[in-house]
Amino acid sequence: MTNNKRGVAHPYSILKTVTISKTPTGKYYASLLFDTKQEEPEVVISGKVIGIDLGIKDFAVTNNGEKSSKYNNPKHLAKHEKNLVRKQKKLARCVKDSNSRLKAKRLVARVYERISNARQDFLHKLSRKIVNDNQVVVIENLNVKGMVRNRKLAKAISDVGWGMFTNFLDYKLKEKGGKLLEIDRWFPSSKTCSSCLYQMNEMPLDVREWTCPSCGTHHDRDENAAKNIRAEGIRQLSVLGTRTAASGGDVRPKGGRKSVLRQSPIEVKQLQGS
Numbered sequence: 451m452t453n454n455k456r457g458v459a460h461p462y463s464i465l466k467t468v469t470i471s472k473t474p475t476g477k478y479y480a481s482l483l484f485d486t487k488q489e490e491p492e493v494v495i496s497g498k499v500i501g502i503d504l505g506i507k508d509f510a511v512t513n514n515g516e517k518s519s520k521y522n523n524p525k526h527l528a529k530h531e532k533n534l535v536r537k538q539k540k541l542a543r544c545v546k547d548s549n550s551r552l553k554a555k556r557l558v559a560r561v562y563e564r565i566s567n568a569r570q571d572f573l574h575k576l577s578r579k580i581v582n583d584n585q586v587v588v589i590e591n592l593n594v595k596g597m598v599r600n601r602k603l604a605k606a607i608s609d610v611g612w613g614m615f616t617n618f619l620d621y622k623l624k625e626k627g628g629k630l631l632e633i634d635r636w637f638p639s640s641k642t643c644s645s646c647l648y649q650m651n652e653m654p655l656d657v658r659e660w661t662c663p664s665c666g667t668h669h670d671r672d673e674n675a676a677k678n679i680r681a682e683g684i685r686q687l688s689v690l691g692t693r694t695a696a697s698g699g700d701v702r703p704k705g706g707r708k709s710v711l712r713q714s715p716i717e718v719k720q721l722q723g724s
């Protein structure tokens with residue numbers, strides 16, 4: 451058993467289950483479930499707070515109270531996609547039950563696997579960076595399932611992997627005693643001016659920049675949303691019994707209140723077999 455991304459198994463951990471699976475490309479995986487007998491660190495919410503607006507044009511736009519950052523979807527994913535379309539067309543032309551069809555099918559599966567690996571790599575690196583730099587991460591609860599029902603958005607959403615990203619942030623934060631705060635998806639993060647809180651009646655998806663009619667601030671749509679998401683997170687934390695420092699927006703706990711967290715951490719470790 452070797453090191454993986456989440457470190458070597460704890461010397462006193464107990465192996466609970468081993469699950470062997472085979473991918474469509476013929477790779478074998480062993481999933482090992484360990485009980486590490488280690489308790490999660492207590493959640494501490496003093497420290498930096500970042501707001502994240504997830505999108506399709508940019509994967510994520512963040513604001514930490516000082517600056518905004520944009521993270522594009524990696525370009526190589528689009529390249530893989532062209533390759534996938536080409537191989538799927540080839541597969542469609544193959545005669546049913548033929549050897550060439552089997553071969554074409556395996557080639558398609560291999561591209562899928564490459565896309566999935568590249569996406570996970572991107573999501574792991576970005577979530578790691580954000581968790582290293584912040585103690586509280588505020589994100590919109592996207593109800594991805596509900597949105598995927600909208601077929602037009604479905605492909606783009608499943609491609610960008612918002613759900614997976616949220617999970618990665620969640621377990622990485624738990625490991626360090628940080629907090630993922632999900633705010634209501636109906637919170638008007640896009641149409642509220644982050645400077646004066648004026649609320650626009652509507653904000654169509656194609657409007658990328660706008661000027662607040664009340665205070666005249668010119669906004670980048672996603673940066674403004676990230677600022678609002680962060681501010682709403684800080685507001686909710688303060689309602690929960692914490693107090694917010696005016697400068698920098700750092701949040702400090704008032705008492706020993708324990709936060710309610712989303713779900714248990716991912717304990718299954720995937721190691722590649724033969």
Ligand SMILES: [Zn+2]
Nearest residue numbers: 643646662665
């Ligand atoms: Zn304004």
